[in-house]
Amino acid sequence: MPRVEPGAVPEALVLLANLGRPRRPAGAAGPFTEPVLPDPAAASAQLGAVVELPVAEVDLADLRRLRRAASRAAEAILAGEALDLAEINALAAGATARVELVAADGGLRQRLVWADATPAAALARRLVEELSGLEPGRLRRCARPECDLLFYDTTRSRTRRWHAEDPCGWRERQRVHRGRRSGGTES
Structure with a gap:
């Protein structure tokens, strides 16, 4: 797994925190909630x-624990707690590394080679790396009232409001536009 640089998008944190939250993809008649890590194939x-390692039945319990922990961490960050x-x-304790000397570009340097015992250990290690470089103010909840998904705002101005332009951005602008047309006030 590549090293997560400070300021990079915490992809694993956002993915885990959003698993099991209701979502309504573009074209869907209504919101739905997918089962969280129900079986190895779905996980x-x-x-x-x-996660690069294949998920087996024996991994599901730890992955579910990690998902709950990541979700609690994201909620705590949002609440400033x-x-x-x-x-x-x-769970990250199952990830171990060894140092290796590498000759590159005419010089010597060291690198860590990770040996993750399980997919949960690999993912927990990635969460540790992501959380250590996270800018807490960039983790947000979608501003569309009907959506509860989290996202990481990577815009320079830090003004992103929706987890995705499609569907939430355009649906919210459509709602505001309809409110103006009908003479209603926008909240």
Whole structure:
């Protein structure tokens, strides 16, 4: 897994925090909530963007624990509260590294080579890396009242309001426009 640089998007944190939250993709008749890590195949699909190791049945309990811990951490960040990182750190304990000397560009340098015992350990290690470089003020909840998804604002001006332009951005602008047309006031 690549090293997460300070200021980078905390992709694993946002993904885990949003798992199980109701969502309404473009074209969907209504919101739906997908089951959270229900089986190895679904878990592999849900976590595919952030976990390289295949998910087995034995991994599900730890991955579910990690998802709950990541969600609690995200909510604490949003509320400006202290984080309880014990669960994340306990699951990250299964990630170990060894130092290796590498000859590159005419010089010598060291690098860490990670050996993650489980997908949960790999993902917990990634969460540790992401949280250590996180800018808390950039983690946000979608401003559309009907949406509860979280996102990380990467705009220079820090003015992003929706987790995604499609559907929330255009739906919110459509709602405001309809309110103006009907003579209603915008809140």
